[in-house]
Amino acid sequence: MTLDDRALRASWSAARPDPFWLDQAGRPDARPALDGDTTAELAIVGGGFTGLWTALMAKERDPERDVLLIDGGRIAGAATGRNGGFCSASLTHGESNGRERWPDEYEQLHRLGLENLDEIAATVERYGIDCGFERTGELSVATRTHELAEYDASAPDFLDARALRAEVDSPTYLGGTWDRTGTALIDPARLAWGLAAAAEAAGVRIVEHTPVTRLTRTTDGVAVVTDRGTVTAQRVALATNAFAPLLAGLRFHTVPVWDYVLMTEPLSPAQLEAIGWSNRQGIADSGNQFHYYRLTADNRILWGGYDAIYHFGRRIKPEHEHRDATYQALAHNFFTTFPQLEGLHFSHRWGGVIDTCTRFCAFFGTSHRGRIAYATGYTGLGVGASRFGANVVLDLLGGTPTERTRLTMVRRRPLPFPPEPFAWIGITITTWALKRADRTGRRNLWLRVLDRFGLGFDS
Numbered sequence: 189m190t191l192d193d194r195a196l197r198a199s200w201s202a203a204r205p206d207p208f209w210l211d212q213a214g215r216p217d218a219r220p221a222l223d224g225d226t227t228a229e230l231a232i233v234g235g236g237f238t239g240l241w242t243a244l245m246a247k248e249r250d251p252e253r254d255v256l257l258i259d260g261g262r263i264a265g266a267a268t269g270r271n272g273g274f275c276s277a278s279l280t281h282g283e284s285n286g287r288e289r290w291p292d293e294y295e296q297l298h299r300l301g302l303e304n305l306d307e308i309a310a311t312v313e314r315y316g317i318d319c320g321f322e323r324t325g326e327l328s329v330a331t332r333t334h335e336l337a338e339y340d341a342s343a344p345d346f347l348d349a350r351a352l353r354a355e356v357d358s359p360t361y362l363g364g365t366w367d368r369t370g371t372a373l374i375d376p377a378r379l380a381w382g383l384a385a386a387a388e389a390a391g392v393r394i395v396e397h398t399p400v401t402r403l404t405r406t407t408d409g410v411a412v413v414t415d416r417g418t419v420t421a422q423r424v425a426l427a428t429n430a431f432a433p434l435l436a437g438l439r440f441h442t443v444p445v446w447d448y449v450l451m452t453e454p455l456s457p458a459q460l461e462a463i464g465w466s467n468r469q470g471i472a473d474s475g476n477q478f479h480y481y482r483l484t485a486d487n488r489i490l491w492g493g494y495d496a497i498y499h500f501g502r503r504i505k506p507e508h509e510h511r512d513a514t515y516q517a518l519a520h521n522f523f524t525t526f527p528q529l530e531g532l533h534f535s536h537r538w539g540g541v542i543d544t545c546t547r548f549c550a551f552f553g554t555s556h557r558g559r560i561a562y563a564t565g566y567t568g569l570g571v572g573a574s575r576f577g578a579n580v581v582l583d584l585l586g587g588t589p590t591e592r593t594r595l596t597m598v599r600r601r602p603l604p605f606p607p608e609p610f611a612w613i614g615i616t617i618t619t620w621a622l623k624r625a626d627r628t629g630r631r632n633l634w635l636r637v638l639d640r641f642g643l644g645f646d647s
């Protein structure tokens with residue numbers, strides 16, 4: 189079944205133009221903005237997962253440390269409150285990317301990733317954070333013959349079409365895998381709000397609506413300058429993700445890429461029964477332009493991904509937050525995947541920016557003689573990895589080498605993107621080539637050259 193364009197549009201056009209996660213009861217009121225000059229031992233810029241984990245773990249490491257977290261908007265207002273809530277153990281944007289780039293280190297990265305996910309689970313438990321944490325794992329599904337050919341049908345986690353459809357019934361499924369331990373699903377806003385509350389209970393000060401405009405060196409630290417006052421800090425953690433970096437040296441290392449999501453109304457018991465999904469796994473399909481989807485606590489389906497939109501000049505503007513053509517494509521693909529759900533409507537639609545880098549997973553570093561450290565470049569898989577990133581940032585600021593800071597993955601930075609117009613031209617050609625590869629199953633010369641140099645564009 190394919191709904192006509194009008195019926196598709198009707199399924200999403202009345203949806204609220206807000207992230208579902210941020211549009212629910214329990215959102216804390218905004219904390220007051222910075223009010224005049226102050227000092228801090230550690231100032232953290234950015235109140236998404238990276239900044240929040242940095243704040244909480246700084247206090248867990250040293251309860252006496254004076255920590256101030258500054259966000260230019262709202263806590264979890266950016267990617268952290270807008271994502272799919274797939275909390276993956278992967279630190280490398282998937283196994284194949286990790287194995288290709290760090291073959292000698294991959295097993296260690298895999299172990300560290302699983303430990304990181306276990307520790308996220310333990311933190312949720314320890315602080316009683318009500319974020320719907322469910323470690324149901326993730327199904328990867330092939331919906332095209334050439335995608336199926338990439339799977340190892342003899343692997344223990346492989347499911348053929350019949351076994352897969354017994355889990356979740358879509359006529360588009362040809363086969364796939366079920367990784368049972370590597371992913372948990374969470375409500376990202378509730379996790380972030382819970383981390384912020386735990387950090388505040390440990391003594392962290394949080395200010396919102398306070399954009400940091402620049403960082404300058406002082407005799408024994410860093411001045412964190414805002415229009416509402418200056419914070420003189422001994423150390424600074426930068427957790428600003430896809431936004432304009434405050435360090436000139438990072439200007440070309442990431443590009444902001446928009447990713448869009450539709451959320452359905454809650455499914456009725458009959459609708460749910462029509463698709464199965466009783467094990468509630470997260471699901472991702474296998475194309476270059478992939479969808480990710482999952483159930484919420486009240487049995488809605490979050491359906492996101494597919495398009496990854498870059499705007500010339502690394503622009504992040506409010507008018508980019510919605511994109512009708514993408515919503516229409518998402519709705520079309522949703523009803524193709526689940527024709528049983530014809531008549532269902534979407535209640536929310538939204539977009540958010542991810543920080544794509546050329547190696548598709550976070551990179552780290554220091555500046556100002558080790559007084560500033562940063563973690564960025566998660567490329568769409570930062571919900572779990574941001575806690576690892578926060579640990580690296582604290583390790584780097586501490587100055588003593590650790591298992592994490594000795595990793596090649598942590599010590600080396602990715603190649604930057606070129607300046608405009610070359611970034612835009614390169615990304616446009618790559619996006620076109622990736623779409624074509626999805627249709628044909630073949631990577632053209634352009635993609636093969638990028639593969640050869642370990643470069644690319646992903647979401």
Ligand SMILES: Cc1cc2nc3c(=O)[nH]c(=O)nc-3n(C[C@H](O)[C@H](O)[C@H](O)COP(=O)(O)OP(=O)(O)OC[C@H]3O[C@@H](n4cnc5c(N)ncnc54)[C@H](O)[C@@H]3O)c2cc1C
Nearest residue numbers: 234236237238260268271272273274400429540569570571
């Ligand atoms: C639609 C979408 C779906 C996604 N789905 C998933 C998923 O299912 N699983 C997954 O692992 N990842 C997913 N991601 C990626 C994931 O959300 C991010 O990697 C993660 O939230 C990054 O957290 P962060 O703290 O680094 O960045 P952010 O959440 O972007 O936070 C950065 C903060 O810094 C603040 N800031 C920036 N500049 C300044 C400044 N100059 N002064 C003060 N404050 C500043 C911003 O206001 C913002 O609050 C998704 C992302 C999007 C957009």
